[in-house]
Amino acid sequence: MPSEHASAELLGALSRLLSALTALDRTFERTGRGAVPAPVVAARAEVIDQLSDYVIPRLVQLEAPLLTVVGGSTGAGKSTLVNSLVGEPVTESGVLRPTTRSPVLVHHPEEEHWFQPDRILPQLPRTEVTTNDVYALRLVSSDLVPRGLAILDAPDIDSIDADNRQLAAQLLAAADLWLFVTSAARYADQVPWDYLARAAERASSVAVVLDRTHEEQVVEVRGHLARMMTSRGLSDSPLFTVSETQTDESGLLPRSAVAPIRTWLHELAGDPMGRASVVHATLDGAVRHNVMAAFDIADGMDAVVTGAASLHAVLDAAFESSSAQLRRQAVDGSLLRGRVLSRWQEFVGSGELLRSVEERVTRLRDRIVENVTGRRAKSDEVLESVTEALQGLVREHVERAVRDTATGWTDSSAGASSAAEEGLDRVSREVAVTAERLARDWRDRVVDMVRSQGADKRMSATFLAVGVNGVSVAVMVLAVSSEAQSRDRSLALAERLLSSIFEAAPAAALVQRAATALLEVVGTPLDAERRRLGGLIDSPARLEALRDEVRGAARQAEYARHLDFFADGGKHA
Known part of the structure; x- marks a missing residue:
């Protein structure tokens, strides 16, 4: 040992x-x-x-009883053999196929503790009554079973019921000794031999019982079966024969029919060294x-590692490309188009705003108030249109990144064919909310910048005429066009407006701060979606x-x- x-x-x-x-x-x-x-x-x-x-x-x-699992083909007579080996009915023979009942483990009464749920086959719940729960292990104690031996009646390995087949395989893999039962009609079937081949591959201890064989067939069938065992690495496995015979009123075979098997098992049970040898082998x-x-x-x-690296490469490429384009378009003037440009031009009035501000000294007070009120309403419209355009730009790039990732995963050799079916080609609901929040947060941040930097300018006539929102609009449109190759001519009016309030250098610094703040947050929804998709695959x-x-x-x-x-x-x- x-x-x-x-x-x-x-x-x-x-x-x-x-x-x-x-x-x-x-x-x-x-x-x-x-x-x-x-x-x-x-x-x-x-x-x-x-x-x-x-x-x-x-x-x-290691000192637990020798667990002998009796398994084999449908109709081979396993349950009858188990009852006969024990010497009394302990398990029910199945008349209908597949037999749906729990496997039965028979042991000596004083050795029940070896088979509690925390020991052999711990995943199977225990029961002491007959049940149709195929995954419950029914424990039966019998004085006729010697100490050191336990016999388990397993389901058919070729059952038409998948649960029966799965449990049979699980029980056979948990056996110290497999008592494989077959018959003259079934001994050459492929399924049992697949199991036997695996047993031989594992060097498991196996004994074969040729059951339900007519006397005139015994010599021929046994010889053929022995040759098959030898060719499959089982030449050292014992081979027993049980001839076709009548059972008694209890459903037991004559004692003489099973005596060689019963004697062999009892001798193993009574021989600690022999039992240990089987267990250790x-x-x-x-x-x-x-x-x-x-x-x-x-x-x-x-x-799997290679596949994960491939999927992450697709993910990284898609999001890095979208991120680079989003950051570029956030400040290259792409946002100053369509509705945003129209609202901005309405606000500046092709120079009318500055002219009205420059002429403020000669205007009547009520005319100034009327003009300022109208301009402030238009500045709110520009703020809102810039905010909405920024939201749209962010969503567009997130959607493209997610779509490109899903396409790449679908086409990948890593086996991501289920990407589109699982909805991975659609952005999460949080994207729209996050895009709206970041756009509004950036707008509010710009307004705060203007309010803070213009603290000592608020009483100036120009600041009063345009208002905080008007000045903020000028900062925002210049920020989203700070890297533009060519500018709309109306942007020069925004620069003149800011310079008239803050002077040129501080005005330029304010615009740059606004652009930097935008670039800091614009990729937030992209990062969130990237993490979401990245969480669906393991890291290499x-x-x-x-x-x-x-x-x-x-x-x-x-x-x-x-x-x-x-x-x-x-x-x-």
């Missing part, structure tokens, strides 16, 4: 491996956007199940198989770390397995 230190080392390594594989949950759920190959997904699920159901619980309790084979599968999963993650760095953790845990487990092996004197491999 392995030393306590070696088993502890192996247990810790396998627990780390289980944690590393479990941490891949989020990644492996995203096969539509993550290019996780289906075989890798299936391998991960299988390794997690076997580590959780069998390997780790068995390592924790199966356990070591399971550890080796799962460690190798973990390396394959880590290798499969290479494609995170995936690399997960992959490396799986690979490192597998290496540690392989080292610990060899340590366990040498501590046992090389008696199991």
Whole structure:
């Protein structure tokens, strides 16, 4: 038997491996956007199940009874065989197919504690009554079962019911010993041999029972079956034969029909060294198989890392392009078009505003008040039109970035074909709200700048005539055109207006501050959408770390397995 230190080392390594594989949950759920190959997904699920159901619980309790799982083809007589091996009816034979009932585990009354929910097969709830819940494990105690042995009647491995098939595979993977039951009519079927091939690959302990075979067929069928076992790596597995015979009133086969199997199992149960040898052989084979599968999963993650990098590259390119264009168009005069330009020209009146201000001294007071009131109403219209145009520009570039990302993901070899179907080509509802808020916040910030810088100018005739909003309009239209290659002639009027209030240098500085403030916030909705879409795919760095953790845990487990092996004197491999 392995030393306590070696088993502890192996247990810790396998627990780390289980944690590393479990941490891949989020990644492996995203096969539509993550290019996780289906075989890798299936391998991960299988390794997690076997580590959780069998390997780790068995390592924790090496002294537990030998768990013999009786499995096989539909109609092979598994339940009848289990009842006959025990010596009393403990499980119901299925008349209709598929049989929908819980699997049955039979054990000695004094060994029930080994099969509590926190031990072997911890994921299956326990019950002591017959139930149709296929995932409930029914525990039956019987004095006829020797200490050191437990027998589990599993569903058909070729059941037409998917739940039955899935549970059968799970139970067989949790067996110390698989008692495979077949018949003369079914022994050459492909599905059972697929399971047997996997058992041989894992070096699992297997015994085969040729059941329900007429006497005249025994020699021929048994010989053919033995050759098939040899060719598939099962030459060392015991082969038993149960001839076709009548059952008694309790549904049991004659004791003589099952005596060789029953004797063999009872001898294993009564021989601690023999039982330990079977357990260690199966356990070591399971550890080796799962460690190798973990390396394959880590290798499969290479494609996932590459795929994630590709998706992030698409995302980055789309948003960086939109961000660069948005920042450029926010200040190159693109906003000073259409309705904005029309409102601005109405406000400045092709120079009429400045002329009215310059002539203010010769006007009557009531005429000045009338003129100022009208100008202020028009300045509000310009403020609103600039705000709306800025919102529209932001939304336009966010929508383009999201659309380009979705298109790139759809076309990507990383497997993002579900992008459009999932609505990823549409911006989130928050974009419109955020765009409106940033536009209004920028407008208010400009107004505050004007109010602050013009604190000592407010009593000037020009400031009074135009008002805070009028001056702010001039600052905003100049800010959104600060990098323009060519300017509308009406912008010269805005420069003259500001210079007449603040002088040229302070006026230019004010406009620059407004433009800088705009560039600081204009990309906010883009950044939010970029984070949203980026959150739908894992970062390559995170995936690399997960992959490396799986690979490192597998290496540690392989080292610990060899340590366990040498501590046992090389008696199991």
